[in-house]
Amino acid sequence: MSSVYVPTAVHTGDKLKRALKRTLDDTPRQNHQTTIDGGRRMFVFARLVAYVHSLVPAPLYPAFPPMPPSSLQLPIYLLLSLLILAISFIPISTLLSRSFSRLSQISSHLRPAPAFPSCTAPPLATNRTFSTMAYEKELHTALLAVQRATLLTKSVFSSHSKGTLSKSDSSPVTIGDFGAQALIIASIKHVFPDDEVVGEEDADDLRSNSSLRDLVWDLVQSTKLEDSDAETAIGGPVATVEGMLDAIDGGRSRGGREGRIWALDPIDGTKGFLRGGQYAVCLALMVDGIPTVGVIGCPNLPVDDTAPLDSFIGTDADDKEGKGVLFGAVKGEGSTSRPLSNGALQPPTPIKMKPLEDISQATFCESVEAGHSSHGDNAAIASKLGITKPSVRMDSQAKYGSIARGAGDLYLRLPVSKTYEEKIWDHAAGVVIVQEAGGKVTDAWGKPLDFGIGRTLKENKGVVAAPNAIFPRVIDVVKEVLSAKQ
Numbered sequence: 290m291s292s293v294y295v296p297t298a299v300h301t302g303d304k305l306k307r308a309l310k311r312t313l314d315d316t317p318r319q320n321h322q323t324t325i326d327g328g329r330r331m332f333v334f335a336r337l338v339a340y341v342h343s344l345v346p347a348p349l350y351p352a353f354p355p356m357p358p359s360s361l362q363l364p365i366y367l368l369l370s371l372l373i374l375a376i377s378f379i380p381i382s383t384l385l386s387r388s389f390s391r392l393s394q395i396s397s398h399l400r401p402a403p404a405f406p407s408c409t410a411p412p413l414a415t416n417r418t419f420s421t422m423a424y425e426k427e428l429h430t431a432l433l434a435v436q437r438a439t440l441l442t443k444s445v446f447s448s449h450s451k452g453t454l455s456k457s458d459s460s461p462v463t464i465g466d467f468g469a470q471a472l473i474i475a476s477i478k479h480v481f482p483d484d485e486v487v488g489e490e491d492a493d494d495l496r497s498n499s500s501l502r503d504l505v506w507d508l509v510q511s512t513k514l515e516d517s518d519a520e521t522a523i524g525g526p527v528a529t530v531e532g533m534l535d536a537i538d539g540g541r542s543r544g545g546r547e548g549r550i551w552a553l554d555p556i557d558g559t560k561g562f563l564r565g566g567q568y569a570v571c572l573a574l575m576v577d578g579i580p581t582v583g584v585i586g587c588p589n590l591p592v593d594d595t596a597p598l599d600s601f602i603g604t605d606a607d608d609k610e611g612k613g614v615l616f617g618a619v620k621g622e623g624s625t626s627r628p629l630s631n632g633a634l635q636p637p638t639p640i641k642m643k644p645l646e647d648i649s650q651a652t653f654c655e656s657v658e659a660g661h662s663s664h665g666d667n668a669a670i671a672s673k674l675g676i677t678k679p680s681v682r683m684d685s686q687a688k689y690g691s692i693a694r695g696a697g698d699l700y701l702r703l704p705v706s707k708t709y710e711e712k713i714w715d716h717a718a719g720v721v722i723v724q725e726a727g728g729k730v731t732d733a734w735g736k737p738l739d740f741g742i743g744r745t746l747k748e749n750k751g752v753v754a755a756p757n758a759i760f761p762r763v764i765d766v767v768k769e770v771l772s773a774k775q
């Protein structure tokens with residue numbers, strides 16, 4: 290019967306006792322007995338909540354994480370407690386009406402709750418250890434799903450025929466993009482069936498082109514993690530062609546400010562992917578419009594974070610050893626990196642942005658494509674900051690990962706077009722990883738990126754990322770350069 294939830298309820302009971310004592314101090318002596326009665330009922334109520342918590346069976350722990358109750362969990366606990374009272378034939382209506390005035394009296398003495406004590410659960414009979422990290426299951430699922438998808442993208446990267454198509458916006462898409470999106474969405478829907486996904490691709494082309502569909506199906510069927518526990522944890526293979534198409538189309542969410550929505554870029558930097566450069570498989574969970582979990586798999590980034598930033602760029606990248614990095618972060622929990630593997634996850638290493646006292650020593654990253662970010666404006670900003678090192682041009686969100694682990698310092702993405710709207714899947718994962726490594730990310734005017742208004746960042750222009758300590762200076766100069774152009 291031991292439970293990780295009991296300490297939470299005991300804590301609540303203690304708070305009630307203290308609040309009751311303060312109420313007595315403020316109450317005229319003749320009313321003490323009624324106040325004590327009300328307080329006792331409250332205390333019985335808290336004990337009942339504790340009892341309900343202690344009944345939570347181990348398999349349901351993931352549904353009752355030991356953290357501050359969310360807006361949903363608390364009412365559920367209270368409802369369960371009321372149910373038990375009803376079963377015990379206690380006239381709830383009488384109890385509630387009599388207790389109501391005491392409740393408001395006592396609750397006026399309750400201050401906002403501090404963070405509930407985090408408790409480590411005793412080892413479970415199943416041998417499973419229970420961690421207190423928020424969004425641990427989401428992070429674990431995302432890391433494995435991205436890791437599996439990179440196996441697929443790597444096989445396409447090293448093959449001559451990449452099944453490339455041109456999309457309606459003239460940007461390229463390959464069988465690797467479709468296959469990676471199918472695998473990742475299938476995993477998310479397996480573990481979190483109610484979550485929505487905003488994915489870059491859809492299955493329209495595959496539904497109308499059977500030879501392309503067969504190529505993608507071959508890839509999806511033949512890609513699996515070598516570790517069977519890891520493979521099972523993300524749902525195992527996709528069962529049918531129709532299931533694969535449905536998974537790809539599972540990315541059609543319109544996004545928004547409410548609930549849990551994943552943002553997925555199955556191959557970010559497709560142009561880099563096609564020319565043998567950097568690319569990234571990117572997945573983020575947004576909760577009520579806030580990027581909360583971020584994972585980026587970079588198959589061509591050197592594992593050694595002291596290696597030159599432009600190592601492994603070029604058509605021979607595939608032959609080199611020591612490459613493949615998986616970044617992960619949860620809001621409030623820090624960022625990590627680990628080598629990509631073919632099976633179970635490798636152990637993580639915490640990462641931090643480089644402490645930079647002298648901005649002029651900074652290395653800044655920018656897109657390879659001049660059409661995606663204004664190289665001229667980026668250079669003007671660097672020069673005003675006294676930066677003399679040449680920029681590192683790198684495709685994809687590998688830029689976010691690189692600055693987060695201190696292999697570079699700044700990411701400048703100054704807008705080229707007045708009408709282009711940045712896509713949420715091009716930034717959500719990178720933003721969490723940089724923020725949790727000690728950085729700040731805003732648009733080029735210093736406005737927070739708004740991920741809650743749909744599939745694009747339509748209220749923002751450009752992107753700037755830098756370590757917290759130097760961010761104010763960087764954004765001032767960015768605004769100066771932009772203002773001078775207007």
Ligand SMILES: Nc1ncnc2c1ncn2[C@@H]1O[C@H](COP(=O)(O)OS(=O)(=O)O)[C@@H](OP(=O)(O)O)[C@H]1O
Binds near residue numbers: 554661715
């Ligand atoms: N005009 C314009 N302005 C800004 N951004 C644009 C533009 N056009 C496309 N895109 C998006 O850029 C994504 C690639 O990101 P990067 O620029 O960092 O990489 S790259 O240098 O282009 O390879 C790329 O992501 P992928 O399509 O996943 O490769 C696009 O979503």
Ligand SMILES: [Mg+2]
Binds near residue numbers: 554556557558714
């Ligand atoms: Mg992209």
